[in-house]
Amino acid sequence: MHRFIVVGGGAGGLELATRLGDRYGATKKNRGEPRAHVILVDRYPTHIWKPLLHEVAAGSMDPFTQELAYAAQARWHGFEFQQGELCGLDRTAKRITLSAVKDEDGGELLPRRELEYDTLVIAIGSTTHFFGVQGAQEYSIALDTVPQAERFRKRLIAACMRAEHQVHEPVESNPADGGAPSDEPRVQVAIVGGGATGVELSAELRNTAQVLSAYGLHKLDPRHDVGIVLIESGPRILPALQERVSSATAELLVELGVKVMVGERVTEVAQGLVRTASGKTIRADLTVWAAGITAPPVLAQLDGLPVNRLGQIQVRRTLQTEIDDNVFAMGDCAACPWPGNERNVPPRAQAAHQQASFLLRALGNRLEGRPLPEFTYRDFGSLVSLGHFSAVGNLMGGVIGGNMLIEGLFARFMYMSLYRLHIAALHGYARMVLDTFAHWLHRTTLPRVKLH
Structure with a gap:
């Protein structure tokens, strides 16, 4: 049988593996007689829709009620799940290598192993881009995974509870303001990056502060004592969207008590503070880094597959890599042309969903020996x-x-x-x-x- 391997169980990868399994795998619909062997690979055992992570960080969503076990999905939809992280590719032998899986104590659960494929689809998404900013990786929290989001949530609750029992003294303001005392928030969260993640998190945190106060976890004023600062290096927040959407969002955030700072490029993150290129220092009990994404470094090490300056795999409009017809890439990790536009298809969930639907048809053509169609992105x-x-x-x-x-x-x-x-x-x-x-x-x- 033809062997499909989908590496990456994000929004697009999981949808593709599920639908390939339904159509070609050993399901009741196919009377237990598979036409192809479908394997999904991911380094984690469970899936959560990544756009929900800001809600997990704010505590407004319990990740354990939203997670989906890959093994269960595989059982229900006729594909196989292999846990492990992609660490090697041999295109000549049509073989990928997965790293060993270890438990929390460092014990080996699954050994390093190799899987053979006829068609490989790489859909491992993206990771946080720190842009080489001093201290950013050490002193800020990214929101790439559920453990990171949960870590931020617990630290926020702890910071609020701790601040309630500390003596608060007015802090002297900037000397340029005459040295007058400024009544700063007892707890301040700095969010670096005014894209969708940063904007959505800032609004969710305002709601979280109100609920924590209502349930008695702290007696701080949720609007005055819990400060939220959104820092964007560009001239406006949500730079990827239209200016009128950006302006409307900024007005709503200000109404919620979120301080929006634009045109401020962060140059350093340290314990308890953030510094910008203009010389400003922002106090930060917690710092979230949501300033951008980049492709995982492993992509540049995969047997010569061409990547762009962001580390994304260069693909044709068929989503096949430029040098190997047996290897496809989709989602955030793929640099896919967008005819009529100067840039590539944007890294959005809707793009991954459209590419999963496209590849279901294209890989069906591949099985039957017919030519592949070309992907066209529709921006909704x-x-x-x-x-x-x-x-x-x-x-x-x-x-x-x-x-x-x-x-x-x-x-x-x-x-x-x-x-x-x-x-x-x-x-x-x-x-x-x-x-x-x-x-x-x-x-x-x-x-x-x-x-x-």
Whole structure:
């Protein structure tokens, strides 16, 4: 049988493996007679939709109720799951190498091993880009994984509880202001990066501060004593979106009590502070780094596969790599041409979803010996959640035939629908409806923020 290997269980990779398994794997629909062997590889045992990590960090989502075990998904949809991290590729032998898997104590769970393929799809996503900023990697927290998001959440709760029992004295302001005392927040969170992750986290944190106070975890004023500073190096937040969306979002954040600093490039992160190129020093009890993404370093070491300056694999419009027809790449780790645009297909969840649907058809053609189609990205717009307060965004192209700014309840509904469409791609619409109802019922018995 033809051997498909999908490396990376993110939004696009998991959707592709699931649908390949449904169509060609050993499922009841196929009467247990597979037409192809489908293997999904990921370094973690469970999947969570990455755009939800800011909610995990703010405590407004319990990751354990949203995680999906890859082994269970494989059992239900006719593919095989192999846990391990991609560390090598031999294109001549059509073989990938996975590193050993170890437990928390360093004991080996799974050995280093090799898997053979006929068609390889690399979909390992992206990782945080620290841009070489001094201290950024050591003193700030990225939001790439659930453990990182959980670490930030616990540190936020601890900082609020600790601040309540400390004597607070006014701090002298900048000498340029005459040295007058300034009434600074008791706890201050600095978020570096005014993209979607930074903006969404800042709004979620405002809600978290209010809930923690309401449940008595601290007696601080959630608006005055808990400060949130959003720092962006460019002239406006959400630089990838239209200016009117950026302006509307900035106004809403200011209304929520978030301090927005634009045109401030961070040059150093240290214990308890952030410094910018203009000479400003921002106090920070907690610092989150959300300033950009880059491709995982391993991609530049995969048997000569060409990569661009961001480390992404260069692919043709068929999503095949430029030098090997048997190796495909998709999602954030792929540099895919976008005809009619100066830049490549943007690293968004909607792009990964479209590429998964495209590859399902293209790999079917490959099995049957037919020529492959070319991928065309359709931009349906972008949405940014401001937690329970609001949402903003723009709808484009195939949705309304034009371009329209949306905000408020309708935008919030559209944003929530994105995740439900991801669930439907993994489980079907009937199970998605049941899952939505089950989570709503579960949330009615819990506080809106995880308190421990």
